[in-house]
Amino acid sequence: MTSPSLSPETKLILDKRTKDLGFATEITGKNYAENWAVGLTDGEGCFHLSKNKNGNDFQRSAHFSIRLRADDIGALSLVRDIMGCGKIKFSKPSIASSPGTNPSFTFSICDQKELLERIVPFFDKYSLRTKKLRDYKVWKKGLEITNSIMSRPRIGRGRAAGYFPKWKESDQKEFDALVEDLKLGRKYYPPNWNLIKENINSVSEIDKESFGHWLSGFTDGEGCFCIGHRIDDGSWVVTNLFQIGLRFDDVEILEKIKSYLNCGKIRYRKEQKIGNPSCTFSVINTKDLSDKVIPFFSSYKLR
Numbered sequence: 001m002t003s004p005s006l007s008p009e010t011k012l013i014l015d016k017r018t019k020d021l022g023f024a025t026e027i028t029g030k031n032y033a034e035n036w037a038v039g040l041t042d043g044e045g046c047f048h049l050s051k052n053k054n055g056n057d058f059q060r061s062a063h064f065s066i067r068l069r070a071d072d073i074g075a076l077s078l079v080r081d082i083m084g085c086g087k088i089k090f091s092k093p094s095i096a097s098s099p100g101t102n103p104s105f106t107f108s109i110c111d112q113k114e115l116l117e118r119i120v121p122f123f124d125k126y127s128l129r130t131k132k133l134r135d136y137k138v139w140k141k142g143l144e145i146t147n148s149i150m151s152r153p154r155i156g157r158g159r160a161a162g163y164f165p166k167w168k169e170s171d172q173k174e175f176d177a178l179v180e181d182l183k184l185g186r187k188y189y190p191p192n193w194n195l196i197k198e199n200i201n202s203v204s205e206i207d208k209e210s211f212g213h214w215l216s217g218f219t220d221g222e223g224c225f226c227i228g229h230r231i232d233d234g235s236w237v238v239t240n241l242f243q244i245g246l247r248f249d250d251v252e253i254l255e256k257i258k259s260y261l262n263c264g265k266i267r268y269r270k271e272q273k274i275g276n277p278s279c280t281f282s283v284i285n286t287k288d289l290s291d292k293v294i295p296f297f298s299s300y301k302l303r
Helices: 008-021 032-044 070-083 112-125 132-150 169-185 193-199 208-222 248-261 286-299
Strands: 045-054 057-069 087-091 104-109 223-232 235-247 265-269 278-283
Touching (some): 032 045, 032 070, 045 169, 070 104, 208 235, 208 248, 235 286
Antiparallel strands (some): 087 104
């Protein structure tokens, strides 16, 4: 799966890492893998509806993808095994346009039939937990339109005969409206903080196991483990830190993570000169890290 454009040294590292982690055998039974994959999707997944110019017309379609740094290819291989479809493609960044950007792999599914028959049933059964659930619902409507059109008579001339699905004007307007709705939903809107506080609930006893595996996948996508240092009474003190940073309109899921782990604090940055307001869940207390965070990730392994 690694690309020929990678250096031999990098290929060896990726091959060894993928082989040593043994993804497919470590996370089986009781839907553990599925909940992990949902967590990773909540963190790094993308549900996309596209409208691209094709000659005098537009080509409309739905896509699903997860993009990770190149040395996380093993996680994408596991996702592909769980979904039972899709391709993994290597992306080498342009030094001129993206200086400092790391090479990456993208797991993607573009086949409209596979999306409808595999991805939709998967996420209908194993629900997303962040605001990405809204993206999925809008995306699903667009996918249903493209699949309904695939069964219609096709048009085209020459080599393209029988290639292009026949879109009605009403279908085009409905799909294009969903494209704009998906874009609009991804913009930042200040959340109703009072409403969020009222709706924060602890994870139920029934949900704790699935939430744990979801959190493992979400941390694979959004989490950060850091070692830092600070000056305390004239001496350097080394500190360990676990944190997850999100946009402020995702604060509700951080509140649930805090409740689930029963430790940590959430810091809010509602005013920023650059970018959207943000919130960060962090655990810095040494006892909480050793008694709660480390045992959690020993049981719910990162991939």
